[in-house]
Amino acid sequence: MKADPAAVATGVHFIDGNEACAEGAIAAGCRFAAGYPITPSTEVVEHIAKRFPKLGGVFIQMEDEIASSICFQGAIWGGMKAMTVTSGPGLSLMMEHVGLAAMTETPSVFVDVQRGGPSTGLPTLPGQQDVMQVRWGSHGDYEVIALAPNSPQECFDHIITAFNLAEQYRVPVFFMMDECIGHMLGKVRIPEANQIDVRERKFTERPPGQYLPYEIYSGDQPEMVRAGMGYRIHTTGLTHDARGYPEMNAQAQDKLIRRLCNKVLDHTEELTLCESDQIDGSDVTIIAYGITARVAAYAVEQARQQGLKVGQLRLITLWPFNDRLIRDVAQNTRSIIVAEMNLGQMVHEVRRAVGDKVPVHLIDSAGGAIIEPETILAKIKEVVS
Amino acid sequence: MSQTEIRICGLGGQGVIMAGMIIGRAASIYEDRFATLVQSFGPEARGSECSAQVMVSDVAIAFPYIRTSDIFVAMSQGAYDKFVKEMKDDSILVYENELVFPDDQMPKGAKKFGMPGTRIAEDELGRRIVFNMVMIGFFTAVTKLIDVEAMRQAVQNSVPPGTEEFNLKAFNRGYEDGLAQVG
Structure with a gap:
């Protein structure tokens, strides 16, 4: 649509x-x-x-x-x-x-x-x-x-x-x-x-009486209705069955929570949006997102002008985190720098995915101002030297 | 010059941000180039230091922050004192010459163009509020960075409906003054 x-x-x-x-x-x-x-x-x-x-x-x-x-x-x-x-x-x-x-x-x-x-x-x-x-x-x-x-x-x-x-x-x-x-x-x-592609909600085509709000009729999502259109629906924050009624036991919990998690995790690859640039064969790759990725791009450009082999990965999708993507980076670069305007959050995910394959460095900031490109450039030089 | 770094700085109430917005709009919409604007201002409604960082470029812009300026528009002495040292060599200073007094801190080869925008807005045009329009008209003539028609269109589409003519008159007044200075 x-x-x-x-x-x-x-x-x-x-x-x-x-x-x-x-x-x-x-x-x-x-x-x-x-x-x-x-x-x-x-x-x-x-x-x-x-x-x-x-x-x-x-x-x-x-x-x-x-x-x-x-x-x-x-x-x-x-x-x-x-x-x-x-x-x-x-x-x-x-x-x-x-x-x-x-x-x-x-x-x-x-x-x-x-x-x-x-x-x-x-x-x-x-x-x-x-x-x-x-x-x-x-x-x-x-x-x-x-x-x-x-x-x-x-x-x-x-x-x-x-x-x-x-x-x-x-x-x-x-x-x-x-x-x-x-x-x-x-x-x-x-x-x-x-x-502009717009995804419409998947409203059920089943008639009232033959519809359950949390039954999976096809794919891995239940179908919705518009409240007030004649369907009887029940929804709750409690662990629930296909009717949306509380069903509070370990078996129902296991079935529901695993489905809620896996409906995202099973599609991590399709959900991954990112931009990568000159990572293969680089001495260091910068991983950043949001405004920090723009600063990093500027610093990377300066580093390349000075003859350094620097790659860049900009994450657009932060969650679900794509381990495979980061492992691929680690295969093709000699070290990684994560730059983020916090004292280290995404860097934990990167380190977890990379293991001890290559060293992972952090440029952090407590916030309040962008990380300066000079800071990133200095770190690049420090890491490659 | 493929990328031009412009710093506009003055006091809250002078129309600093609007001036930056019109330049950015003229470049990105009416000239189909690229522009970014990063703004900073204090919490006060008027009187605080106010700064617009405008990047104008023929290609997409990665880093939107101004480190050293190609064009520095100084609308208050405080702004001049703070940022004169961040002007590039051979760059341009555009200033309100009854509020700002350039000194020997100017970098080598820099050109300066001043006009009494506040007095002209208040005494000649009758309303001080169009001071920024006078200054960006002047800016357009002395820097030749952006086509004057693109700037006029941006002015027209940025000001409140009904005030277009008055704002354009102020813009043109500054533009003519600038043309007279650059010949």
């Missing part, structure tokens, strides 16, 4: 990542958003609030993030595509409902424009410190999808990807921007609506 031409702002724009994210969500078919506006994500909902009324959409400014993160899930069960938008402190409050979305298989999109933390930390300054929180923040075993764009153009393009993946996999999808990407203006080319 294609995007709605009446809603897509086709043309060339010079806008920031936050506005591009809002436009992309609209193009993806999002018509409901609930949020408690927070810097540096505020412009996303500001723009949504301006655009939605003419499109028949609803934005609700809720009393807090806890309410926001359940309100939009109600809209999704009501049949809409919906999202909530926040930053680290709000995301911490939403964690209970991330688990609920995972357990109830609600196709939900959480936009997180990251800032420095913990707690209220640095409202107006960048960080990349929520990477592990989105993976592990709610209790229990579950899997999520997380994407990290690195330009306003990608904020438009990949928020559409995020909505499409949410529908396809019925999991919480995190859109991991950062303050730099959110507030940076750049050229954004919005295509014609008929060039």
Whole structure:
């Protein structure tokens, strides 16, 4: 299915990542958003609030993030595509409902424009410190999808990807921007609506009475209905059977939780979005994501001008983490540097995947400012010497 | 020059960010080149230091931050003092010449172009708010970085409806002053 031409702002724009994210969500078919506006994500909902009324959409400014993160899930069960938008402190409050979305298989999109933390930390300054929180923040075993764009153009393009993946996999999808990407203006080319692929929800074609909300009729996802269309449905955060009724025993738990995890993990390869550049035969490869990947690209270019053999891997999909991809890098380079605006989060995953194959170094930062290209260049020289 | 690094700096309320936005819009939308804008400002509504870092390029831009400028637009003395040392040799300074006084810290070979944008906006055009339009008109003429028609289109599509004519008049006033200086 294609995007709605009446809603897509086709043309060339010079806008920031936050506005591009809002436009992309609209193009993806999002018509409901609930949020408690927070810097540096505020412009996303500001723009949504301006655009939605003419499109028949609803934005609700809720009393807090806890309410926001359940309100939009109600809209999704009501049949809409919906999202909530926040930053680290709000995301911490939403964690209970991330688990609920995972357990109830609600196709939900959480936009997180990251800032420095913990707690209220640095409202107006960048960080990349929520990477592990989105993976592990709610209790229990579950899997999520997380994407990290690195330009306003990608904020438009990949928020559409995020909505499409949410529908396809019925999991919480995190859109991991950062303050730099959110507030940076750049050229954004919005295509014609008929060039934008939008994945529609898989609503059941079974008649009421012959439908169970958590039965797998085909593929590995249950089918949804619109609440209020005559179907009797029940959904709960408790361990449940195909009817959606509580079934609380070890056997039901094992069956359900393994399915919830494997429906993502079994598709890790298809879910992997990344860019790699000149890794084969390099002396060192930089792995980075978001704004840090742009800084790294600049440093790598300078290093190459000085005759150094440097490769680069930019992760767009952060979760599920693709071990095979990282092992392939380790096969073809002599050392790895992970650069991230936190004191070491993704580096743990990289080290786990690489084992002792090649040394893995970290360029860290507590947040508040981008990692300087000079810092990355100096580390490259140190590692290759 | 395939990539031009522009720093615009002044005080909150002078229209620094809007000036950067219009330059970026002109380059990326109306000239089909690439541009990025990174902004920084304080929490105050007015009076804090305000800076726009604009990159204009013929190819996609990896790193959007300005380290050393090809063009430095200084709208306050504080801005000049802070960033004059980050001008490249042979680069350009565009400044408000009743607020900013260039000194011997200017790098070698640098050219400077000044005009009294605030006075012209307030006394001649009648509203100080169009100061930034005067300055970007002047910028357009003295730097020749972006086509004047692209800039005019960007001005027209960036200002509140109903004020296009007035803003363009201010832009043109600065542009003419700039043309007179570069000949």
